[in-house]
Amino acid sequence: MKTRSVRRTRRTLQVGGASAVALLALSACSSSADDSSSTTKPDTSSTATPKLSGSITVFAAASLKESFTTLKADFEKAHPGTEVNFSFGGSDTLAAQITSGAPASVFAAASPRTMAMVTDRKDTAATPATFVRNQLEIATLPGNPDKISSLKDLTQSSLKVVLCDRTVPCGAAAQKALDAAKLKLTPVSYEEDVKSALNKVVLKEADAAVVYRTDVKAAGGKVEGVEFPESADAINAYPIALLKNAPNPTVAKAFIALVRSPEGQRVLNAAGFLKP
Amino acid sequence: MTKTDESGAVTGTLTGGPRRRRFRPAVPLPLLLPGAVALAFLLLPLVALLVRAPWSSLPSLLTDTQVWQALRLSLICATAATGVSLVLGVPLAWLLARTKFPGRGFVRALVTLPLVLPPVVGGVALLLALGRNGVAGQWLDAWFGITLPFTTAGVVVAESFVAMPFLVISVEGTLRAADPRYEEAATTLGASRFTAFRRVTLPLIAPGIAAGAVLAWARALGEFGATITFAGNFPGRTQTMPLAVYLALQNDPDAAIALSLVLLTVSIAVLAALRDRWMTAS
Amino acid sequence: MRTTRRTNTPMTDSHPTPADGTRPPRTHPRPDATGLYAHLVVTRPAFGLDITLTAAPGEVVALLGPNGAGKTTALRALAGLTPLTAGHLRLDGTELDRTPPESRPVGVVFQDYLLFPHLTALDNVAFGPRCQGATKTEARAEAAAWLDRMGLAEHAGVKPRRLSGGQAQRVALARALATRPRLLLLDEPLAALDARTRLDVRSRLRRHLAEFEAVAVLVTHDPLDAMVLADRLTVIEDGRVVQEGTPADIARRPRTDYIAHLVGLNLYRGRADGHTVELAAGPAITTTEDLTGDVFVAFAPSAVTLFRDRPTGASARNLWRCEVAGLETHGDQIRADLTGEIALAADLTTVAAAELDLHPGAPVWATVKATQTHAYPA
Numbered sequence: 001m002k003t004r005s006v007r008r009t010r011r012t013l014q015v016g017g018a019s020a021v022a023l024l025a026l027s028a029c030s031s032s033a034d035d036s037s038s039t040t041k042p043d044t045s046s047t048a049t050p051k052l053s054g055s056i057t058v059f060a061a062a063s064l065k066e067s068f069t070t071l072k073a074d075f076e077k078a079h080p081g082t083e084v085n086f087s088f089g090g091s092d093t094l095a096a097q098i099t100s101g102a103p104a105s106v107f108a109a110a111s112p113r114t115m116a117m118v119t120d121r122k123d124t125a126a127t128p129a130t131f132v133r134n135q136l137e138i139a140t141l142p143g144n145p146d147k148i149s150s151l152k153d154l155t156q157s158s159l160k161v162v163l164c165d166r167t168v169p170c171g172a173a174a175q176k177a178l179d180a181a182k183l184k185l186t187p188v189s190y191e192e193d194v195k196s197a198l199n200k201v202v203l204k205e206a207d208a209a210v211v212y213r214t215d216v217k218a219a220g221g222k223v224e225g226v227e228f229p230e231s232a233d234a235i236n237a238y239p240i241a242l243l244k245n246a247p248n249p250t251v252a253k254a255f256i257a258l259v260r261s262p263e264g265q266r267v268l269n270a271a272g273f274l275k276p
Numbered sequence: 277m278t279k280t281d282e283s284g285a286v287t288g289t290l291t292g293g294p295r296r297r298r299f300r301p302a303v304p305l306p307l308l309l310p311g312a313v314a315l316a317f318l319l320l321p322l323v324a325l326l327v328r329a330p331w332s333s334l335p336s337l338l339t340d341t342q343v344w345q346a347l348r349l350s351l352i353c354a355t356a357a358t359g360v361s362l363v364l365g366v367p368l369a370w371l372l373a374r375t376k377f378p379g380r381g382f383v384r385a386l387v388t389l390p391l392v393l394p395p396v397v398g399g400v401a402l403l404l405a406l407g408r409n410g411v412a413g414q415w416l417d418a419w420f421g422i423t424l425p426f427t428t429a430g431v432v433v434a435e436s437f438v439a440m441p442f443l444v445i446s447v448e449g450t451l452r453a454a455d456p457r458y459e460e461a462a463t464t465l466g467a468s469r470f471t472a473f474r475r476v477t478l479p480l481i482a483p484g485i486a487a488g489a490v491l492a493w494a495r496a497l498g499e500f501g502a503t504i505t506f507a508g509n510f511p512g513r514t515q516t517m518p519l520a521v522y523l524a525l526q527n528d529p530d531a532a533i534a535l536s537l538v539l540l541t542v543s544i545a546v547l548a549a550l551r552d553r554w555m556t557a558s
Numbered sequence: 559m560r561t562t563r564r565t566n567t568p569m570t571d572s573h574p575t576p577a578d579g580t581r582p583p584r585t586h587p588r589p590d591a592t593g594l595y596a597h598l599v600v601t602r603p604a605f606g607l608d609i610t611l612t613a614a615p616g617e618v619v620a621l622l623g624p625n626g627a628g629k630t631t632a633l634r635a636l637a638g639l640t641p642l643t644a645g646h647l648r649l650d651g652t653e654l655d656r657t658p659p660e661s662r663p664v665g666v667v668f669q670d671y672l673l674f675p676h677l678t679a680l681d682n683v684a685f686g687p688r689c690q691g692a693t694k695t696e697a698r699a700e701a702a703a704w705l706d707r708m709g710l711a712e713h714a715g716v717k718p719r720r721l722s723g724g725q726a727q728r729v730a731l732a733r734a735l736a737t738r739p740r741l742l743l744l745d746e747p748l749a750a751l752d753a754r755t756r757l758d759v760r761s762r763l764r765r766h767l768a769e770f771e772a773v774a775v776l777v778t779h780d781p782l783d784a785m786v787l788a789d790r791l792t793v794i795e796d797g798r799v800v801q802e803g804t805p806a807d808i809a810r811r812p813r814t815d816y817i818a819h820l821v822g823l824n825l826y827r828g829r830a831d832g833h834t835v836e837l838a839a840g841p842a843i844t845t846t847e848d849l850t851g852d853v854f855v856a857f858a859p860s861a862v863t864l865f866r867d868r869p870t871g872a873s874a875r876n877l878w879r880c881e882v883a884g885l886e887t888h889g890d891q892i893r894a895d896l897t898g899e900i901a902l903a904a905d906l907t908t909v910a911a912a913e914l915d916l917h918p919g920a921p922v923w924a925t926v927k928a929t930q931t932h933a934y935p936a
Binding site: 398455457458460461462463464466467469475476479480482 | 639661672674686689792
Binding site for chain 1: 409515522
């Protein structure tokens with residue numbers, strides 16, 4: 001695992017990505033500016049921009065599914081003639097597919113590490129920019145019957161707690177938070193991804209899981225989220241980047257701009273993501 | 277066209293064929309060619325695994341105790357699952373092959389369901405059935421204090437779920453092919469139907485049972501989806517080799533390949549040994 | 559037909575002494591008496607079996623009939639492998655209708671023996687005693703004795719697939735007898751054997767059956783097997799008994815075409831008035847018997863003489879104009895199937911067939927002397 005803190009990574013990315021963002025925003029600035037005034041009808045002034053057309057494929061981390069699908073509808077409404085296709089999946093898998101030559105235009109990863117797999121191979125057309133961050137939360141059974149209020153409560157031996165495996169981002173983050181709190185937690189299982197960990201609580205097989213806030217939100221009333229202060233030490237940044245040899249780069253840039261616009265951020269916040 | 281096909285077929289069998297058997301010229305090309313392609317297709321990924329294996333770092337990767345822990349657990353659980361499949365699956369196969377009851381065809385279709393069910397779905401289904409809060413699992417918990425998820429027993433349950441159909445199908449097929457009149461002959465000699473099954477039918481279909489058991493064992497050994505979903509992943513308790521391989525793949529593909537090689541080597545050794553002892557004996 | 563008579567020799571006597579040639583008077587067992595008293599009714603959608611079968615202890619009854627007549631169904635019903643639709647089954651005064659096969663004192667020798675291939679000859683024979691509660695040692699000792707009696711002592715340790723057909727048949731018989739059954743059933747006991755071993759096995763089987771003190775029922779489609787092995791024949795056609803009697807009786811006086819064909823006789827049915835029998839469809843046959851009413855007339859194919867031209871002699875009262883329908887070699891003889899005024903089979907030598915220039919479609923005259931015919935009441 002990398003030694004520098006996630007927080008610092010995010011800052012670097014933010015600064016580094018600023019100029020890229022400015023460039024990217026040029027093509028779609030009017031659109032996004034107007035979007036912010038009206039969330040329901042974002043297509044009022046698309047006349048100011050050159051007409052966009054064609055389809056793009058966005059490779060995005062599975063946790064972005066709900067919010068990106070909402071944004072796709074907005075985007076296609078604002079730019080008739082365009083089409084946004086998604087391939088949602090584990091960031092590792094997606095990164096491997098991109099480096100193997102998958103015809104994607106945009107990559108939105110759930111961690112800087114997975115984005116690095118792509119940038120290391122020089123497969124991005126621009127420096128990745130962090131567009132959201134995700135924070136850990138404890139998912140408990142509805143109504144929190146075990147009265148879990150802190151990370152320390154999870155160490156009770158009577159509780160069945162599941163964590164993500166340390167090899168996947170949510171597991172690494174949880175371990176970081178536990179280390180920061182100097183806690184030793186033995187879970188009943190190290191799950192292979194965050195959705196599996198969450199599902200164990202949804203199915204009431206586990207009493208609690210350490211997952212992302214967005215996952216708790218997405219689960220609706222099936223789990224109850226408990227925030228814990230140590231999560232601040234393990235915040236995960238989501239970078240997004242235009243890919244080299246992207247089909248329809250103009251459309252792709254416009255979509256990235258929408259994601260990073262206030263309108264895009266509103267949708268992402270609603271899903272539980274934090275601002276970058 | 278034909279010429280390239282011919283030469284391709286010849287090289288294919290020479291390089292791809294593991295047995296040093298000389299094909300007589302009478303082997304028809306329409307069989308030889310696809311057969312050779314099939315063999316190459318099945319072996320190529322394994323060869324690739326060997327070619328790309330991190331041979332130099334292999335010793336250090338394999339000294340990890342977690343590897344041997346996972347391997348041991350895999351072998352124990354696969355064997356236990358095969359045992360469960362035998363104890364429960366052979367009687368089920370007998371019922372399907374030798375008795376008549378309404379809806380038997382439907383029941384047979386249901387038995388094969390775990391074969392077509394994505395294993396992960398199978399795992400979820402097991403959770404819904406036998407989980408702490410499951411349809412039957414809640415009673416297991418309330419009456420006997422047994423909870424299967426996150427336990428080694430849970431791994432055996434998950435592996436049995438996906439492996440048993442292989443055994444049942446295999447044994448049922450053998451039973452159907454076996455002459456039921458041997459059982460009748462036994463009953464005329466004073467054997468009850470169960471004695472006839474135990475002392476006559478069972479020995480007669482032993483090769484089929486062995487084949488089914490090997491199939492089930494191999495399937496259980498490679499089981500991933502249902503296991504990780506139902507039993508979770510905890511080193512030494514529920515983390516079998518396939519789980520270890522999958523998780524290693526997330527950030528250390530070399531380790532994953534090394535683990536796969538270990539699993540492959542052990543499986544081939546065991547299957548070859550069993551084949552020599554059982555399959556050829558019949 | 560048969561020259562020796564069976565006696566109800568006890569099992570322990572390994573050398574039955576041929577009796578004096580007179581058959582002891584047979585008594586049909588009454589329901590409460592020892593022996594077999596069965597009325598077997600099995601009804602299936604396309605087939606119905608309804609036969610009565612009785613046999614005294616020590617008696618061997620053969621069920622004879624063409625394929626599909628219901629012989630094997632009858633045997634399975636006796637063994638309890640096929641349930642009875644109606645009727646009853648009583649053996650030595652005990653009702654067996656509802657008794658499952660494993661509890662019936664019945665031993666079966668199956669057509670292809672069904673020796674358990676994974677067990678040695680010894681363990682095959684020991685299987686029955688084992689199931690009846692004997693210890694392994696006891697069962698094996700008993701099995702060894704049975705194999706010894708069958709002359710198979712040195713084959714005890716051999717698996718069935720290494721046994722010859724005749725040996726396998728004897729192991730199967732030993733296996734069935736080792737349960738000490740009160741009813742022994744044999745399904746086509748010689749059908750799986752080639753012609754050469756058949757002769758030898760048949761005579762051995764005959765001896766073993768003679769030693770058997772309880773009821774034996776054997777099923778066969780081969781009249782020779784039936785006649786050599788059985789004291790009494792029950793002929794079944796289409797699930798019904800068409801004739802019963804001693805082998806000699808049946809051979810001399812067949813009552814159906816099937817039996818007549820089996821024993822190689824031309825058989826006709828008609829109305830007799832004195833020495834003339836008017837056939838239902840066809841000409842009259844002159845016989846030596848003086849009968850009135852419904853009768854059968856039978857004569858052997860060898861009794862028929864063929865002529866190319868109408869013979870001019872007074873002796874040939876039974877003279878018919880026929881046509882050759884088919885020819886087949888029958889040993890060193892030619893059998894001619896004739897149609898025309900009357901359908902009959904005629905045997906003649908190859909030389910005679912050549913002289914007559916017989917070929918399918920050839921017209922011939924057929925005669926039979928009245929002294930060569932045999933008429934009996936229907």
